[in-house]
Amino acid sequence: MPVPSPIIALETAKSVQQFEQILKLQKSNHRDSLSPAQQIAEGFVYAQYNLHTLQQLSEFEAQIIATDGKRVIGYNLAISTQLVSKLPDLKSMFYAFDQTTYQGRLLRTYSYVVGGQVCVDKGYRGQGLLRRMYNEMKTLGNGRYELCVTDVSQRNTRSLQAHLNIGFVVAGTYEHDGEIWHTVVWDWKKQR
DSSP: OOOOOSOOEEEEOOSHHHHHHHHHHHHHTBGGGSOHHHHHHHOOBOOOOOHHHHHHHHTTSOOEEEEETTEEEEEEEEEOGGGGGGOGGGHHHHHHHHHOEETTEEGGGSOEEEEEEEEEOGGGTTSSHHHHHHHHHHHHHBTTBSEEEEEEETTOHHHHHHHHHHTOEEEEEEEETTEEEEEEEEETTSOO
């Protein structure tokens, strides 16, 4: 297990090397790489992005990474709603978001950014990095967005609890390809 350095920096991913490290971290935490017991105990990521997609996402939104030296040890991907037509694998998620109501209004009537995927290296968990990365996302998006919206698999109880601890609330639930998803919303207009 890596020994964390005293200074873990947050920055915006810009280089191919950083994007490749995101993909490596994604692969090692992907549901296909983990046993069912590991998925329950550690959480997991579901979507599989590639280098081209990460570069495409970064053209619209800052992709936040946590680094220990030059090593990427966490990431928080942001997806602009402008990319809906360019990300066919996420079509069902965006459709579900359009049908979800939050505080009496459909999500599509809000300005929001999508939390595309978030992950922290196993050796660095429990240090508040998830919260730090989401707060950085909020800082960068404040003024442009009212909400941050994402979905979490019902089976991923660790991730759901982490999101709720940050301030997300469950706004809806939907099914896609046999998986139950919770649509969760973090209202950036509220103080927390």
